[in-house]
Amino acid sequence: MTASLRSLFGLICFTALSVGAESATPELDLSQQIQPVPEFAKFSDSEFNVWCGSMVRDDSGKCHLFYSRWPKKLGHLAWVSHSEVARAVADHPLGPYKHVEVVLPPRGQEHWDGLCTHNPTVMRFGNKYYLYYMGNTGDGKVVSGLNWSHRNKQRIGVAVADSPSGPWSRSDKPLIDTTPGFHDAQCLANPSVVAKPEGGYLMVYKAIADKGQQPFGGPVVHVVATSDAPTGPFKKHPDPVFTSPGSSFAAEDPFIWRGEDRYWAIVKDFGGNFTKVGTSLALFESRDGIDWKLSKHPLVSKVGIRWEGKEWQVLPKLERPQLWLQNGKPAVLFCAAAERADLNHSFNVAIPLIPVDSLK
Secondary structure (H helix, E strand, O other), X not given: OOHHHHHHHHHHHHHHHHHHHHHHOOOOOHHHOOXXXXXXXXXXXXXXXEEEEEEEEOOOOOEEEEEEEEEHHHOHHHHHHXXXXXXXXXXXXXXXXXXXXXXXXXXXXXXXXXXXXXXXXXXXXXXXXXXXXXXXXXXXXXXXXOOHHHHOOOEEEEEEEOOOOOOOEOOOOOOEOOOOOOOOOOEEEEEEEEEOOOOOEEEEEEEEOEOOOOOOOEOEEEEEEEEOOOOOOOEEOOOOEOOOOOOOEOEEEEEEEEOOOOEEEEEEEHHHOOOOOOOEEEEEEEOOOOOOEEEEEEEEEEOEEEEOOOOEEEOOEEEEEEEEEEOOEEEEEEEEEEOOOOOOOOEEEEEEOOOHHHOO
């Protein structure tokens, strides 16, 4: 075979392998997977604002939704001081869900998470369940704006149980605390954790530095941390992720998971820094979980819901994305949502990413 023929043969083989690899791991486009949402997939409470929402299914098939709630009479911003993590159950991933119990109630102002628990993300690793969350304490007051005595004491914790029904064991110390001079020097929240295929665990969380104008601080970025165990200790990596030039608060609410050959993340995109369509949900990807880049199809959803048999409903809020994976594939997108401008009467919605009759 001549040199030119060998070169042509090599090019054909390389092209065939490239096409095969691309078809084996197609680019993810979650916006094209979103299905109409049935009314029963809306989980609300007449007395409580409902926020967040992370679901795990037990061996019997029961679906357990861990969510944040606080009294409507206190207003939306009381989430920072009066939220508690609760559990609801259903027989189907979309619901309807029914409240069962408060899982992480107030336990005393002297505890780091004694007055407020929020941002639940539940994971099963092995035979145990791990409930990651934000906790804080403070003066316990409801104020007209955000209670900064609580907000600036936000830390990340984890509770552990043998069953989604509990009992849950909480730690006397945060799992992730602030580090002076680091991106999280002021406070931190929004934990998301995944098991690494080679062993160990990967966390991404929201970090707020103390360089901006107080009491807000900032900038607000995200930090990657790794550990050999789901309960830590976690090592913080130095470079922030999900950043955008010129923005001091580009994103929040990360949810991460591991696909066949890479990590994926859905984040809330403030102002369309990444999707270019205004505030929305954006998709990122990473080969190693440390270095993240915007996905080829970055838009997951605009801020709204397409209900079954109805027109698209624009909402003031659709955030805190969390996925339930069926056989390792994204199947249901859980989001916190609000229909009113004052954000009171908020709810959680389970958005199917595959046809409803395919959810089992």
